[in-house]
Amino acid sequence: MPLLGVLNLSKIYIRGQTTTPVLRDVSFSASAGDFCALTGASGSGKTTLMNLIGLLDRQTTGEIEIAGQKTSLLSADAAARLRNRMIGFVFQSFHLLPCYTALDNVALPLVYRGVSKRMRRELAAAALHQVGLGNRMAHRPDELSGGQRQRVAIARALVGNPKLLLADEPTGNLDSQSADDVMSLFLALNAELGLTVIIVTHDPTIAARCPRRIVMRDGQVLDDSSAALRSVTTT
């Protein structure tokens, strides 16, 4: 059973008389421990697909299975619980709360899980150590560099111990050195924790470091490097 199954997914935006098909019959699966880049031109549907996989939005047709569980018929509450338990999300623009310290930003998702304050601080500190920011826990976002802010956001995504990490252009706002460091961190988390990672990227040097690359065009999967690899190895 794959960790993630995306089956014949479509998304159509409807406004008045205009319908915009944004995803058309997208299918792929990812096994536990896979590391995929999702690439393709701007407007090809990458963010829409990530938001569907992350259970932040609903498809028009098709199914998303996470650890064998079909998600299309889940209530909003049940989908939120599954997301909270299984999925970590990292955004291009960090989405940190400016008045909170790094530690409090990272601890926040645990509030929704009913974890005690003391345990929240312990787990958040451990996640910050994991991303190399053990010495920046009391800093607020404006006291950190872009690369450090993104690592705080990664720690926040990790603190709930997810199985699937989704990152939408996580290096898009970073200089090339910080982008390289953040990419190295994703690779290390994948290798050390067996975390399944899917990152959207425009950057060819980042994509080249990903073991598997899925290319989208006009809302469809144009190419999937690992599918090609599988068909080569099975013939």
Ligand SMILES: Nc1ncnc2c1ncn2[C@@H]1O[C@H](COP(=O)(O)OP(=O)(O)O)[C@@H](O)[C@H]1O
């Ligand atoms: N809420 C929306 N209503 C209508 N069209 C949308 C909406 N969100 C995205 N789109 C359209 O869907 C297409 C894919 O967008 P997106 O998934 O953001 O692509 P990408 O992340 O690859 O740049 C674009 O043409 C965009 O204009």
Ligand SMILES: [Mg+2]
């Ligand atoms: Mg996008």
